[in-house]
Amino acid sequence: MRVTDHRYRTEIDRFNLAVRMIGHEARTGTIRACTGFSEDRIRKIYNYYFRTGDGTVVRRRRGKSPTRIRHFVDSTARQLEASLLAGLFVLCAAAQVSAEGRVERPGGADRVALGERVCQAFEAYRNLFPEPRLSFEWAWNLYHALADSHDLYLAQCEICGGRYVQDAYALDYGRCPFCEMKDYRGTAQI
Numbered sequence: 363m364r365v366t367d368h369r370y371r372t373e374i375d376r377f378n379l380a381v382r383m384i385g386h387e388a389r390t391g392t393i394r395a396c397t398g399f400s401e402d403r404i405r406k407i408y409n410y411y412f413r414t415g416d417g418t419v420v421r422r423r424r425g426k427s428p429t430r431i432r433h434f435v436d437s438t439a440r441q442l443e444a445s446l447l448a449g450l451f452v453l454c455a456a457a458q459v460s461a462e463g464r465v466e467r468p469g470g471a472d473r474v475a476l477g478e479r480v481c482q483a484f485e486a487y488r489n490l491f492p493e494p495r496l497s498f499e500w501a502w503n504l505y506h507a508l509a510d511s512h513d514l515y516l517a518q519c520e521i522c523g524g525r526y527v528q529d530a531y532a533l534d535y536g537r538c539p540f541c542e543m544k545d546y547r548g549t550a551q552i
């Protein structure tokens with residue numbers, strides 16, 4: 363009985379996560395990676411929950427997830443939002459960060475739990491930025507670039523000591539986007 367309960371619970375968790383991710387306009391491949399559901403199952407959930415009623419409000423995205431690392435660091439405003447989102451990954455226990463700024467997946471969390479935590483971080487980010495520069499897919503890509511490929515890491519600002527997202531292979535000037543923006547605003551006022 364307990365095994366059945368556990369299986370049922372797991373199935374409900376996967377289903378809820380799929381619905382949550384479709385709501386964020388995640389790509390089918392990303393939803394598959396987190397839930398293990400087939401493409402057909404995801405399409406049925408989408409058609410049932412997001413296409414009935416008075417029209418489609420959520421787009422179903424196909425194709426590959428965006429992967430450009432530069433996207434997170436080539437604009438100060440976007441780097442700032444990526445840095446906040448990275449902090450939220452850590453706060454939501456989707457990631458942990460070493461003293462050197464290397465980001466890792468937390469031990470012991472399965473893919474459904476990780477997906478839920480990434481969703482939680484993304485939802486907090488959306489609350490902070492009603493017009494976000496990063497979509498869910500970019501957030502997902504940011505997570506992988508930090509925690510899996512390590513193409514990005516959390517550098518430490520030499521001015522304020524805060525952490526910020528930085529390209530692991532690029533020259534780092536030791537200034538976070540927050541200080542960069544403050545400086546820019548200070549100069550602009552003169």
Ligand SMILES: [Zn+2]
Binds near residue numbers: 522
């Ligand atoms: Zn700073």
